[in-house]
Amino acid sequence: MVTLAEVARHAGVSASTVSYVLSGKRSISAPTRERVEHSIKELGYHPNAGARALASSRSNILALMVPLRTDMYVPVMMEIAIAVATTARSHGYDVLLLTGEEGPAAVRRVTGSGLADAMIVMDVELEDERLPLLQAARQPTVLIGLPADTVGLTCVDLDFTATGALCAEHLADLGHRDIAVVGEAPAVYERHTGFAERTLEGLRRRAAALGVRLLHRPCEGSYESMDGTLSRIFDERPGTTGFVVQNETAIDPLLSLLRRQGRAVPEDVSVVAICPEQVATQASVRLTSVAIPADEMGRRAVELAVAKLEGGAPEEQVTLLAPELTVRASSGPAPGTA
Amino acid sequence: MVTLAEVARHAGVSASTVSYVLSGKRSISAPTRERVEHSIKELGYHPNAGARALASSRSNILALMVPLRTDMYVPVMMEIAIAVATTARSHGYDVLLLTGEEGPAAVRRVTGSGLADAMIVMDVELEDERLPLLQAARQPTVLIGLPADTVGLTCVDLDFTATGALCAEHLADLGHRDIAVVGEAPAVYERHTGFAERTLEGLRRRAAALGVRLLHRPCEGSYESMDGTLSRIFDERPGTTGFVVQNETAIDPLLSLLRRQGRAVPEDVSVVAICPEQVATQASVRLTSVAIPADEMGRRAVELAVAKLEGGAPEEQVTLLAPELTVRASSGPAPGTA
DNA sequence: CAGAGCCGTCGAAGCGCTTCAACACCGCAT
DNA sequence: ATGCGGTGTTGAAGCGCTTCGACGGCTCTG
Numbered sequence: 218m219v220t221l222a223e224v225a226r227h228a229g230v231s232a233s234t235v236s237y238v239l240s241g242k243r244s245i246s247a248p249t250r251e252r253v254e255h256s257i258k259e260l261g262y263h264p265n266a267g268a269r270a271l272a273s274s275r276s277n278i279l280a281l282m283v284p285l286r287t288d289m290y291v292p293v294m295m296e297i298a299i300a301v302a303t304t305a306r307s308h309g310y311d312v313l314l315l316t317g318e319e320g321p322a323a324v325r326r327v328t329g330s331g332l333a334d335a336m337i338v339m340d341v342e343l344e345d346e347r348l349p350l351l352q353a354a355r356q357p358t359v360l361i362g363l364p365a366d367t368v369g370l371t372c373v374d375l376d377f378t379a380t381g382a383l384c385a386e387h388l389a390d391l392g393h394r395d396i397a398v399v400g401e402a403p404a405v406y407e408r409h410t411g412f413a414e415r416t417l418e419g420l421r422r423r424a425a426a427l428g429v430r431l432l433h434r435p436c437e438g439s440y441e442s443m444d445g446t447l448s449r450i451f452d453e454r455p456g457t458t459g460f461v462v463q464n465e466t467a468i469d470p471l472l473s474l475l476r477r478q479g480r481a482v483p484e485d486v487s488v489v490a491i492c493p494e495q496v497a498t499q500a501s502v503r504l505t506s507v508a509i510p511a512d513e514m515g516r517r518a519v520e521l522a523v524a525k526l527e528g529g530a531p532e533e534q535v536t537l538l539a540p541e542l543t544v545r546a547s548s549g550p551a552p553g554t555a
Numbered sequence: 556m557v558t559l560a561e562v563a564r565h566a567g568v569s570a571s572t573v574s575y576v577l578s579g580k581r582s583i584s585a586p587t588r589e590r591v592e593h594s595i596k597e598l599g600y601h602p603n604a605g606a607r608a609l610a611s612s613r614s615n616i617l618a619l620m621v622p623l624r625t626d627m628y629v630p631v632m633m634e635i636a637i638a639v640a641t642t643a644r645s646h647g648y649d650v651l652l653l654t655g656e657e658g659p660a661a662v663r664r665v666t667g668s669g670l671a672d673a674m675i676v677m678d679v680e681l682e683d684e685r686l687p688l689l690q691a692a693r694q695p696t697v698l699i700g701l702p703a704d705t706v707g708l709t710c711v712d713l714d715f716t717a718t719g720a721l722c723a724e725h726l727a728d729l730g731h732r733d734i735a736v737v738g739e740a741p742a743v744y745e746r747h748t749g750f751a752e753r754t755l756e757g758l759r760r761r762a763a764a765l766g767v768r769l770l771h772r773p774c775e776g777s778y779e780s781m782d783g784t785l786s787r788i789f790d791e792r793p794g795t796t797g798f799v800v801q802n803e804t805a806i807d808p809l810l811s812l813l814r815r816q817g818r819a820v821p822e823d824v825s826v827v828a829i830c831p832e833q834v835a836t837q838a839s840v841r842l843t844s845v846a847i848p849a850d851e852m853g854r855r856a857v858e859l860a861v862a863k864l865e866g867g868a869p870e871e872q873v874t875l876l877a878p879e880l881t882v883r884a885s886s887g888p889a890p891g892t893a
Numbered sequence: 894c895a896g897a898g899c900c901g902t903c904g905a906a907g908c909g910c911t912t913c914a915a916c917a918c919c920g921c922a923t
Numbered sequence: 924a925t926g927c928g929g930t931g932t933t934g935a936a937g938c939g940c941t942t943c944g945a946c947g948g949c950t951c952t953g
Contacts, residue, residue, distance in 0.1 A: 264940075302652050316637060438837060559910060572931085574912080898952100904946105906941105
């Protein structure tokens with residue numbers, strides 16, 4: 218194993234000079250720098266991460282806490298995780314993967330040991346038990362998701378309230394007067410994961426303002442569950458012509474069952490989905506949708522974390538990404554509309 | 556920040572005693588141990604990861620390289636990743652998430668810097684350019700997937716050859732004489748990701764042995780692509796009554812399109828899927844399937860890595876998990892069979 | 894041409910931990 | 924009583940790096 222000292226000897230300089238060449242924190246003359254760089258290459262030197270962390274109290278690692286539940290739509294999680302890893306690398310950081318399983322214990326372990334310089338936490342609940350620990354930690358934190366109280370916290374999320382409003386508005390504009398919301402699995406609401414409730418609130422408010430009736434039903438992603446949900450919706454509101462789906466795994470069952478019931482999309486019923494672009498374009502009908510910008514959320518989270526680390530970032534900062542609705546083939550004028 | 560020395564002072568012992576209490580590498584009398592443990596708790600001490608890594612040349616971190624391609628079925632990747640993280644924790648390791656993007660450079664960085672004690676590499680290609688580096692590395696490596704040459708390597712994978720054979724056999728047993736294989740996207744084959752080719756080989760061999768005709772068509776996961784694939788299959792082999800699907804994203808389109816064409820499953824055609832359990836049970840028809848044991852693959856990989864680290868593991872070891880076929884509602888006797 | 898100031902380099906002091914050799918002490922057998 | 928092995932504890936030497944203060948030599952200015 219090659220050490221800094223060996224590089225120094227090989228280049229005929231002192232260890233500190235090599236260190237300064239590496240970090241650029243002190244000016245080094247061009248000839249010396251080249252000599253050192255040449256030695257580094259020739260010896261195949263790689264700085265030792267542990268020694269570096271010890272001496273500088275910086276690990277150059279970002280911790281990412283992902284939930285390990287499977288009732289969330291996994292591809293979104295994965296896309297965020299990959300965006301985080303990729304963006305982190307471009308800033309010189311590596312990513313430590315923590316599962317939510319350990320909960321607060323994981324937070325304590327990481328903040329206590331200096332394993333990571335900052336933490337990014339996904340799938341934050343409204344009243345998350347990790348929050349007090351995170352706020353007390355030395356390390357900066359960025360949340361993906363929005364807890365109830367954001368005082369002193371840095372958060373990134375899609376503006377789900379606006380997303381709900383946008384969906385309601387789109388369907389109302391098309392003349393739909395009875396809208397059904399196929400929501401996430403009941404467990405997601407019970408856990409008080411903010412985004413689901415926020416979406417609903419946005420939907421309700423805008424629907425009320427526009428004089429549209431709204432019916433919300435949580436739903437698992439299975440065919441059975443969707444079958445039951447659909448029956449109950451049409452029993453209660455036979456005139457339903459608009460659907461908003463927020464559970465990605467429910468999309469295929471929904472479209473499939475509507476078709477089997479002889480309801481054509483978008484002629485008889487319109488469907489608006491809240492899901493990643495890829496899902497919207499690969500479904501059996503190209504879906505009018507509001508995209509979940511997983512990639513951008515991951516990227517932003519890392520950039521905020523890095524900004525906090527390198528100084529010059531406000532303590533509190535809530536970044537809500539504006540939703541964008543893309544009209545595709547699954548939504549159209551309500552039946553009976555001019 | 557609390558250090559070992561402070562704990563030692565607080566407990567009235569030397570630093571080394573505290574260290575030995577922590578590591579258990581030397582016997583410590585019960586009273587002393589309790590005093591030290593009490594001090595640790597009272598001061599809220601957490602050992603510093605960097606210092607520990609430097610002194611012991613062990614980081615207690617496992618690196619996990621995941622592909623960042625999206626043509627693989629993401630949930631399987633995620634499930635493996637989560638199993639790796641969870642199992643690693645239970646052995647006292649954390650997981651560093653590396654994306655395949657960096658390729659060999661990431662391997663060099665991690666092995667060179669001692670960031671991780673071992674590496675687990677997913678989505679290995681038959682001739683993977685990272686292999687030579689991994690073999691030369693100080694750190695042990697475990698592959699999830701099977702390269703062409705496994706000399707000196709430790710690998711874990713589902714036995715895809717046996718999986719293919721099992722599928723062929725099941726359909727043949729039911730009297731099907733014309734089987735179509737809906738494979739992964741063409742890119743997966745072009746990249747020479749072993750599992751797809753192995754499955755095919757298993758299918759072909761067993762089909763041939765059983766006198767069954769086999770037609771293989773790669774397929775993207777979209778409805779358009781599946782539509783084209785199906786037409787071509789039935790054009791070429793109108794008598795096709797058995798399907799094997801290996802592309803998870805293609806399952807819904809396949810079932811949906813078969814239904815639209817008026818082909819009933821399993822009355823007219825049987826379908827066998829190679830996919831995670833959850834997908835098989837949540838599809839519109841409960842699918843006869845061979846499960847992809849993502850969870851077990853992740854767990855085994857970590858256990859092998861840990862075994863190699865703590866000594867007592869053979870250098871070369873290929874673990875092929877035996878496939879299990881579960882009969883559900885999507886397969887039945889071929890039409891015209893007694 | 895002396896002094897101030899800057900640039901490039903170096904030596905040394907740690908960062909917080911692990912681990913080895915050494916030692917004090919005990920009870921045991923001789 | 925003497926020596927011996929075992930147990931529990933300690934001091935000190937690093938692990939490989941960063942970083943601070945210092946210093947020699949240079950240019951620039953008055």
